[in-house]
Amino acid sequence: MKFGIIVFPGSNCDHDAYHVISKHVGQPVDFIWHRDTNLDSYDALIIPGGFSYGDYLRAGALARFSPVMESVKKFATTGRFVLGICNGFQILCEAGLLPGALIRNRDLHFICEHVLVRVETSDTPFTNEMTAGSVLRIPIAHAEGNYVCDDVTLAELQQEDRIIFRYCDRDGSVTETANPNGSRDNIAGICNRSRNVLGLMPHPERACEDLLGSSDGRDIFRSLAATLAAVA
Amino acid sequence: MKAKVFVSLKPGVLDPQGKAIQHSVELLGFTGIADVRQGKYFEIALQDSADQEQARESVARMAREVLSNPIIEDYRVEIEG
Numbered sequence: 001m002k003f004g005i006i007v008f009p010g011s012n013c014d015h016d017a018y019h020v021i022s023k024h025v026g027q028p029v030d031f032i033w034h035r036d037t038n039l040d041s042y043d044a045l046i047i048p049g050g051f052s053y054g055d056y057l058r059a060g061a062l063a064r065f066s067p068v069m070e071s072v073k074k075f076a077t078t079g080r081f082v083l084g085i086c087n088g089f090q091i092l093c094e095a096g097l098l099p100g101a102l103i104r105n106r107d108l109h110f111i112c113e114h115v116l117v118r119v120e121t122s123d124t125p126f127t128n129e130m131t132a133g134s135v136l137r138i139p140i141a142h143a144e145g146n147y148v149c150d151d152v153t154l155a156e157l158q159q160e161d162r163i164i165f166r167y168c169d170r171d172g173s174v175t176e177t178a179n180p181n182g183s184r185d186n187i188a189g190i191c192n193r194s195r196n197v198l199g200l201m202p203h204p205e206r207a208c209e210d211l212l213g214s215s216d217g218r219d220i221f222r223s224l225a226a227t228l229a230a231v232a
Numbered sequence: 233m234k235a236k237v238f239v240s241l242k243p244g245v246l247d248p249q250g251k252a253i254q255h256s257v258e259l260l261g262f263t264g265i266a267d268v269r270q271g272k273y274f275e276i277a278l279q280d281s282a283d284q285e286q287a288r289e290s291v292a293r294m295a296r297e298v299l300s301n302p303i304i305e306d307y308r309v310e311i312e313g
Contacts, residue, residue: 058301065298094301101303108248148245148304182246 001228003029004042006072006088008063013049013085016205021046024208024218025225034066043228044081045072047088049141049203059102059144060090069095081125081224082197086142089189089199098192098199099157100149102142106182110143114213115180117188117202118168121161124191125227126198126220135172136165136216138202140180145201147183147190157190165189165200233278235291236310239300240271274299284311 003021007014014031021029032039039045053062063069069091076082076097084092092098105111114137119130149157157163165188169178174186181201189200204217241247247269254268276294278287288311295307 057299061298061301093303099303101301103245103304104248106246106248108252146246146248150303182248 001027001043001225001232002041003027003044003046004032004039005029005046005048006032006034006068007048008034008050008052008066010052010054011048011050011087013087013203013205016203017046017048017085020205020208020218020221025221027225032068034063034068037067037071039068039071039075042075042080044083044224045075047072047082047084047091048205049086049088052087052091055087055144058094060087060092060094063087063091064095073097076192076197079194079196081227083126083220083224084197084199085203085205086140086145086201089201090144092197092199097197098190099153100147100190102144102201103146103148104144105142105146105180108143110141111145111180112139112141113180114139114207115188115202116168116170116178117165118172118174120163120166123161124164124195124198124223126191126223127164129223129226130219133172135168135170136202136207136219137214138204138207138217139213140202141206142181142201145181145183147187147201149184154185157187158185160193162191162193162195163187163189164191164198165202233280233282233284233287234312235276235278235287236312237274237276237291237295237299238271238308238310239274239295239305240307241269242304242306245304272299284313287311
């Protein structure tokens with residue numbers, strides 16, 4: 001199984017993701033510059049966090065026009081896996097691969113802290129090694145993580161079991177006080193209809209070593225690796 | 233010729249920046265403010281030879297596909313001859 005990490009000008013979590021895949025998942029991984037368009041040799045892509053194009057215009061808005069993004073869209077339609085983290089989630093929404101949008105945090109601040117998210121379903125390639133209802137401690141680091149969508153989209157996401165992570169408290173209860181940024185329905189991560197594209201605001205790649213305060217994020221990469229091992 | 237594009241959040245989309253601005257101007261003593269919404273404004277200089285109707289169409293497309301995110305924003309285009 002081979003992983004690719006897309007690098008835009010302004011990506012800054014690309015090396016963290018590379019470290020996790022090479023060290024903890026133990027699989028081959030390449031950086032893919034945003035001008036490259038050949039993704040044939042990859043089984044899974046990570047669109048990492050950062051500030052692509054300086055977040056000019058809107059977070060993720062300009063990255064969507066990079067040459068690689070047309071290839072990413074085609075890659076996704078073949079059923080291969082795409083994981084968008086933070087700015088990667090914003091880019092996937094702007095590119096129309098995931099519904100909704102991420103706007104300025106409710107309280108305007110850039111929030112950089114560990115939060116708790118509940119795994120809402122194990123029925124995705126990214127969570128199949130986890131139990132629905134389990135709580136992960138993973139950091140967020142964003143100013144535009146406030147997930148918005150219209151009522152129809154929200155109903156679809158709920159009915160199709162496509163809300164994958166929701167901000168919660170220590171007991172796993174989804175409450176307004178546990179919602180760091182004002183996201184609709186406490187949404188921290190969603191997937192597409194085919195379930196092979198996941199976007200989330202928390203940074204699992206920053207939560208893979210106990211030394212860094214949590215290793216809960218490993219479960220997401222472990223799940224994806226298990227999925228890839230099964231389809232190989 | 234110049235095109236002006238105004239991008240604003242759709243009604244109903246929370247605008248925390250607008251709220252913070254409203255709070256600040258109220259602290260400054262301004263009263264009677266019902267709401268503040270923050271948007272974006274673009275000035276696009278066009279070659280004078282450009283056809284006005286074509287320019288309007290292409291700027292509208294620009295506004296729709298790049299300058300605004302139709303999920304959360306509306307836009308308005310003005311062309312100045």
